[in-house]
Amino acid sequence: MTMVWSVRLPIPSRVCRMTSLQRSSRRKGWSWPYVRVAGRELYFGHALIDVWHVEPGGRDAGEVCRYRDHWKHPGHWRLRYPMAHRLQRRLFTVCSWCSEPGSKGDSVNTGHGWDEDHSPAHWWQSERGLYHSACSSAQHAHQMCSCRTPSPNPAPGRHACTVCGLFLKYDGNPERDVYRLTKRLVLPGRRPSPEARDAIRTAWEEQRRSGRG
Structure with a gap:
């Protein structure tokens, strides 16, 4: 899909004081959705309606219809209502791992694949298939092998440990110490506590610094 245009709410979602570099740039006045007024830059980020162009037959964008002609094909348009979607997600969507709703600063908006269909059967x-960010990491860890001495499956195309049966990457899961810690701190179906999140975050930072992940 390709976005044709977006109808935005005429209320700025962000107001920033411009720097001297921004004032000296050539972008003046209107450059929608950015507007510069009296030394401030206003950003209109709340979309009421997004108009998307869908290629016929499920083809990739640009294969059938030229990009510059998308606005001429209303029969290929699909309308999306972002504000209504955010409200629906806030009211009804729960995490697929812990079954709890999202909260301010911890939304349920993390998926595990770009081609997944997250649409509910009814509004x-x-x-x-959506998770809190921490729950997504916990769900991923519980699917990965964390054996101290993993044993790869010799069968071609089978990326699994013969000891635990969980997924084992070609490099032997060098992050398995972090996976083991995550499994110990976060039980299946439970939301990670703030203490568990801090411990897991610290473990990942140490893993990256060591160059093993």
Whole structure:
């Protein structure tokens, strides 16, 4: 899909004081959705309606219709209502791992694949396959091998440990110490506590510094 245009709410979502470099730049006045007024830059980020162009037959963008002609094909348009979608997600969507709703600063908006269909069967139901950020990491860790001495499956194309049966990467999961810690601190179906998040975050930072992950 390709966005044709977006109808935005005429209320700025962010107001920033411009720097001297911004004032001296050639972008003056209107450069929608950015507007510069009296030394401040206003950003209109709240979209009421997004108009998307969908290629016929499920083809990739630009294969059938030229990009510059998308606005001429209303029969290929699909309308999206971002503000209504955010409200629906806030009211009804719950995490697929812990079954808890999102909160301010910890939304349920993390998926595990760009081609997944998260649409609910009905608008009053939860979207599918979405997680809190920390729950997504916990779910991923519980699917990965964390054996101290993993044993790769010799069969071609089988990326699994013969000891635990969980996924084992070609490099032997060098992050398995972090996975083991995550499994110990976060039980299946439970939301990670703030203490567990801090401990797991610290473990990942040490893993990256060591160059093993």
